Amino acid sequence: MKKVELTEAIINAKKEKGLSWEAIADAAGKSVVWTTSACLGMNSFPEDTAHAVLEFLDLPADLVADMTACPHKAWEKAVPQDPLVYRIYEIVGVYGDTLKEIIHEKFGDGIMSAIDFHMDVQKEENPKGDRVVITMNGKFLKYSVW
Structure with a gap:
């Protein structure tokens, strides 16, 4: 399964069960920011964490290999050249959708x-x-x- 499809399956299971990212993070035993980012395909799961999340979401166990695969962290934007600015840009690229999900969940x-x-x-x-x-x-x- 591609990371995009895996992310869709996770988001659909989250919605169907009425879960929060915080609840999924608690089941994973990881921080909410990291767990959300991994669920959105921007980080790879350790195997035990992948099993815990799949079980919590009632998703097939055979998705572990897809969840533990290294992600391709890319986005279509002009990349700054200054190393410090680039790293901040990279943080937004990797965690921006995660922050958006968590902010919307907490504030609307x-x-x-x-x-x-x-x-x-x-x-x-x-x-x-x-x-x-x-x-x-x-x-x-x-x-x-x-």
Whole structure:
């Protein structure tokens, strides 16, 4: 099965069962952001996690091989050349649909404002290598219905 078809099967099972990404992540024993990203085909599942998700969603066990296959992380956009900007761009490419799914699930149909917005960048010292902590905080703007 192609990753696109696998993603469709997972999303359909999620909808049919009325599940949240959080519930699927709990069944997987992983974070909601990572689990959603993997379900959307942007990460590969470890075998035990694939089994747990398939069982939770009542999907065939023979899909494990497809879930554990390495994904092709590509999107059709112009790619920035600066390494730091490229990595942030890569994060949005890999996790953008995941963030969209989780934001819609928690807030409803809308967007995060880039006008009523602030961002913070902190350095977190870590013995394994210092960490970059980026916090984005934007007002949720619900789409109007008329």
